[in-house]
Every structure is written in structure tokens, then in C-alpha cells.
Amino acid sequence: xxxxxxxxxxxxxxxxxxxxxxxxxxxxxxxxxxxxxxxxxxxxxxxxxxxxxxxxxxxxxxxxxxxxxxxxxxxxxxxxxxxxxxxxxxxxxxxxxxxxxxxxxxxxxxxxxxxxxxxxxxxxxxxxxxxxxxxxxxxxxxxxxxxxxxxxxxxxxxxxxxxxxxxxxxxxxxxxxxxxxxxxxxxxxxxxxxxx
Ligand SMILES: CC(C)(COP(=O)(O)OP(=O)(O)OC[C@H]1O[C@@H](n2cnc3c(N)ncnc32)[C@H](O)[C@@H]1OP(=O)(O)O)[C@@H](O)C(=O)NCCC(=O)NCCS
Numbered sequence: 001x002x003x004x005x006x007x008x009x010x011x012x013x014x015x016x017x018x019x020x021x022x023x024x025x026x027x028x029x030x031x032x033x034x035x036x037x038x039x040x041x042x043x044x045x046x047x048x049x050x051x052x053x054x055x056x057x058x059x060x061x062x063x064x065x066x067x068x069x070x071x072x073x074x075x076x077x078x079x080x081x082x083x084x085x086x087x088x089x090x091x092x093x094x095x096x097x098x099x100x101x102x103x104x105x106x107x108x109x110x111x112x113x114x115x116x117x118x119x120x121x122x123x124x125x126x127x128x129x130x131x132x133x134x135x136x137x138x139x140x141x142x143x144x145x146x147x148x149x150x151x152x153x154x155x156x157x158x159x160x161x162x163x164x165x166x167x168x169x170x171x172x173x174x175x176x177x178x179x180x181x182x183x184x185x186x187x188x189x190x191x192x193x194x195x196x
Pocket of ligand 1: 109121150
């Protein structure tokens, strides 16, 4: 998939430093092959509850390889946050392959436990919204389960609204079924709220 001029410009300002509310500074970068091991280490450090519901099981190096292949093909665009050598979080947008849903992207956003509630999720989502807009996306979806109350509240604060509840759509790592809450965000309706 070719990279358009507007996408080139949206991804041109990296790496860039952002300040967290506790005073730490993290560096945002566009993801690449060299991030593979850091991603696996980051995923393996996530709380058990998050691991249970990881949409893609990135504790497995093969799953990360698959992700990075999608990045190389242009189907996925991702931003990764580092605190020094340690990965602090990521935001990624996957484009829908079918033509009739080509204006819809799926957002996955995960912040490491030690970095939560410091504004990193908001920084990452703001940046990925810019990229989504440059890709011509009109709508972003974010999928979670009703159990993930904190994530639903956080995505609500980021401007997402719950749009669908799909029964028994999710099987967690323990083989238990859960409903899926699909939250959506209107990319064109974005205001600068994400940066405030
Ligand atoms: C959801 C998640 C990405 C939020 O990241 P974060 O860095 O903690 O978020 P921020 O500090 O930037 O907060 C963003 C907004 O959400 C609110 N928020 C964050 N966590 C919250 C929680 N548990 N409950 C209620 N609101 C919350 C913040 O107050 C903030 O709103 P405000 O700026 O208007 O005050 C993070 O909790 C996470 O990684 N969760 C696990 C992964 C996940 O479930 N992802 C969802 C599926 S894609």
C-alpha cells in the first residue's frame, strides 16, 4: 500500500518527546522491526487482566512478527512510546481490508501499568488520530469487553462512544466467552480535545 503525502507528513515528526503528568518524559516513535523484542517484553509485563483480553497475543514473538509485517505492507500504522530503553505503551491502527469498510480503522491502545493515568493514552491516541485522518479514515473502532470498565471509561474520555454490544464474541486466554463492546470515534469530528 503506498504512503500518501499527507501520511508521510503525519509520520514525519517522529521521534518526538512528550511529558507525562508526573514529570517523566517519553519518546514516541513510529514502530519498526527493531522494536520486536521490546514489544514482547512489554506484553509479558502487562497485568494478568490485560493479558486475558489482548486482542492480538503479543506475548508471542510470531504475533509481533505478523504485526510488523502488516506495518511493512502499510495495512497497519503504529506508534510506540519509550521511557529510555523501556517500552511504555503503543497505539496502532489497522485498516479494514474489505472495500466497503475501507474508511474504518481499528484502534488498539495499550499503556504499561506503571505509566497509566499520566496522559500517555491521550498523547498516543491524539497522534494516532492524526495518522488515521491522513490515511483517509472516517471512523475508528476500539473493541473491549464489558469487564474492561477502566478502558471503557478512558475511551469515553478520549471521545469514543459505545456503538454495539456483540454477544459471546470474545474467547479469553482461559477459554471463557465474553461479550464484545465496540466503541467508535468519528475521526472527522475530532477537536483538539485530545491534546488538552
Ligand atoms: C485504556 C488505557 C489505554 C488508558 O491509558 P492511560 O495512559 O491510562 O490514559 P490517560 O492517562 O491518557 O487518560 C485518558 C483519559 O481517560 C481517563 N481514564 C484513564 N483511565 C481511566 C480509568 N481507569 N477510569 C476512568 N477514566 C480513566 C483519564 O482521566 C483521561 O481523561 P481526562 O484527560 O479527560 O481526564 C490504559 O488503561 C490501558 O492500556 N488499558 C489496558 C488496555 C485496554 O484495555 N485497551 C482497550 C482495548 S484497545
